[in-house]
Amino acid sequence: MIPASPGGWARAAGLALAGVLPFLLDNNYVFHLLAMSGIYMVLAMSLNLLIGFTGLFSLGHAAFYGLGAYASALLTQDCGLPFPAAFALSGLLAAAFGAAVGFPALRLRAIFLAIATMGLNEIVRLFLTNLDGLTGGPAGLPGIPEPDLWLVRLGQPRDFYVAAMLLAAGTYLVLANILSGRPGRALIAIRDDETAARSIGVDVTAYKVAAFGVSAFFAGLAGSFFAHYLTYISPDSFGLSESFAIIAMVSLGGLGNLRGSLWGAFLLCSIPEIFRSLQDFRELIYGLTLVLIIRVLPDGIADWRPLAARWRQWRSGPGLGGEGGGP
Amino acid sequence: MNLAELRGISKSFGGLAALREVDMAIEKGEIRGLIGPNGAGKTTLFNIMAGNYRADAGSFRFEGRELLDVAVNDRVSLGVVRTFQNIRLFGTMTALDNVRMGFHCRTAAGWLASAFNTRRAAGEKAWVTGESERLLAELDILPYRNEAAKNLSYGNQRRLEIARALASRPRLLMLDEPAAGLNEAEGRQLLERIRAIRDSGVTVLVVEHDMNLLMAVSDRVTVLAHGQKIAEGPPAEVQADERVILEYLGGGAGHAAG
Numbered sequence: 315m316i317p318a319s320p321g322g323w324a325r326a327a328g329l330a331l332a333g334v335l336p337f338l339l340d341n342n343y344v345f346h347l348l349a350m351s352g353i354y355m356v357l358a359m360s361l362n363l364l365i366g367f368t369g370l371f372s373l374g375h376a377a378f379y380g381l382g383a384y385a386s387a388l389l390t391q392d393c394g395l396p397f398p399a400a401f402a403l404s405g406l407l408a409a410a411f412g413a414a415v416g417f418p419a420l421r422l423r424a425i426f427l428a429i430a431t432m433g434l435n436e437i438v439r440l441f442l443t444n445l446d447g448l449t450g451g452p453a454g455l456p457g458i459p460e461p462d463l464w465l466v467r468l469g470q471p472r473d474f475y476v477a478a479m480l481l482a483a484g485t486y487l488v489l490a491n492i493l494s495g496r497p498g499r500a501l502i503a504i505r506d507d508e509t510a511a512r513s514i515g516v517d518v519t520a521y522k523v524a525a526f527g528v529s530a531f532f533a534g535l536a537g538s539f540f541a542h543y544l545t546y547i548s549p550d551s552f553g554l555s556e557s558f559a560i561i562a563m564v565s566l567g568g569l570g571n572l573r574g575s576l577w578g579a580f581l582l583c584s585i586p587e588i589f590r591s592l593q594d595f596r597e598l599i600y601g602l603t604l605v606l607i608i609r610v611l612p613d614g615i616a617d618w619r620p621l622a623a624r625w626r627q628w629r630s631g632p633g634l635g636g637e638g639g640g641p
Numbered sequence: 642m643n644l645a646e647l648r649g650i651s652k653s654f655g656g657l658a659a660l661r662e663v664d665m666a667i668e669k670g671e672i673r674g675l676i677g678p679n680g681a682g683k684t685t686l687f688n689i690m691a692g693n694y695r696a697d698a699g700s701f702r703f704e705g706r707e708l709l710d711v712a713v714n715d716r717v718s719l720g721v722v723r724t725f726q727n728i729r730l731f732g733t734m735t736a737l738d739n740v741r742m743g744f745h746c747r748t749a750a751g752w753l754a755s756a757f758n759t760r761r762a763a764g765e766k767a768w769v770t771g772e773s774e775r776l777l778a779e780l781d782i783l784p785y786r787n788e789a790a791k792n793l794s795y796g797n798q799r800r801l802e803i804a805r806a807l808a809s810r811p812r813l814l815m816l817d818e819p820a821a822g823l824n825e826a827e828g829r830q831l832l833e834r835i836r837a838i839r840d841s842g843v844t845v846l847v848v849e850h851d852m853n854l855l856m857a858v859s860d861r862v863t864v865l866a867h868g869q870k871i872a873e874g875p876p877a878e879v880q881a882d883e884r885v886i887l888e889y890l891g892g893g894a895g896h897a898a899g
Binding site for chain 2: 505512
């Protein structure tokens, strides 16, 4: 965790500077935006672990997110647990659910897994909507207590900004460590060639299930944080459109690019906010981003080479390139 | 002493019998060649030993342990490792990471230990990196350590696949047509390499189309035809065997199968 090179120190200094900047603006709205960015960073990174690094195309990430949010809300409201315990438990519950879902889902290949996880997302949302007694139904759960961390009590958007960034940084460090270590390499091996991975000793099923569990764990943590930040949750926040928004963030940053997910989440959180008049088109923006990225920059915004190649091809004259020529 | 013992291995695909009651015993420390005309069943037998196919009947004892019900990945930890005829590397990973993957079954760092990069996980990582570099150097591909595997030349990809397999510390190394696509010089190098691997204490099973290479490298050769074993013994003996000549050079029923 200590920067190893001068470049590392420069980056750390840059990060620290960027982190201090919002305090100079001291604007609650900016803090709110960044706190939400932090939550989405966690969601995007954890989804990237599945779809980018393991090659498991899950379209239902918001299910784990919502599960974590409701679990945390109910654990604090109905069971009277303190926030830290509810926070940890909601991560673990989401992880258990993720692993349980992952197990049968692993028998499905590519497109079928995508459809099954989409279905799962809808099922979870319908349960949240219809279990009125427990979840408050379509009206949602109001009055979720703000996080009490014994020493500090989070209340202002500024506090949540700091906490969300710490959560995102912690998630990044843990996932980066996993990915550069033995389990992460096994996941990438499974993505690259499942048969070869098995033939060199990787228990493919166990790793896929664990990847689902770890991914869901962080989504659950993000859900808990979200619930206690807004103090109100409803099923609408955890539908398919939310899953697609997270996928758009992962794609924008690049599949298999952990740091890219930070940028993807930040950009897709801020852009619709900057163009406030476009608020109603939020989902449209996500959809367009997804289509454009897949079409133009398949490796995300960090890798401009495909676009540069396209540009060169276009400059070298019409009629030569295959891509742009359709009817 | 026999390292591996196959008894009565049978396998059919639909109505087609690919293997019928095949026996084969591989001695510890030998290089065993496995040949046969196309469709003889050698690839099927190879895949059954590696665990990619399930045999219909028979037994496969390895160091006294029955392996037929053991999963592919668990066979690797027991020391049975294969390479692929059509090279299956982890394309987006660097050459170094490919070899590191070979150490997967010889290391233990789990999710939590890796997540927090514990002292033990970090120590293991450093050890794996050192050993992997040593293997890359041994196979003369150390300069490509940070190159993505898919960008390596064909010959170097073959070497990398062998390095990755050796990293898993095999007791029986199974090479599936290792000379496919290599030129003559590379073929000779491969022959030396296989001998060196055997001399380091690893038993080797080679399936190969290239008769010259196979006969030159093998201590003993097993010949399959029509899903049955038709000959077994030292290369000179097998080459003089009448049934083998018949199968390979044609004449009678053998011609149709060739």
